[in-house]
Amino acid sequence: MVQVIGTYAFSVVRLTNEKGSSLSRALACSSCGKEYKYKSSLYTHRRYECGKDPKYFCTLCPYKTVIKGNYKRHFLTRHSSE
Ligand SMILES: [Zn+2]
Ligand SMILES: [Zn+2]
Secondary structure, three states, X not given: OEEEEOOEEEXXXXXXXXXXXXXXXXXXXXXXXXXXXXXHHHHHHHHHHOOOOOOEEOOOOOOEEOOHHXXXXXXXXXXOOO
């Protein structure tokens, strides 16, 4: 299923476990297939991230992003213990 809302096009996909039962719905970017739980995250991705070269590379893991705020949040949530 593909919905078009404003200038954003995305498809709604279903996440399934190995038994094939539905776990939750997710929104997939129609350009790169990246999946998001929330529409707002997908919109941010489409607007700032999709098709763009990443500018911020994590020094501790393979994470990369074009959004400085995402990098900050990633670093704080993933790599700050205590
Ligand atoms: Zn995308
Ligand atoms: Zn990292």
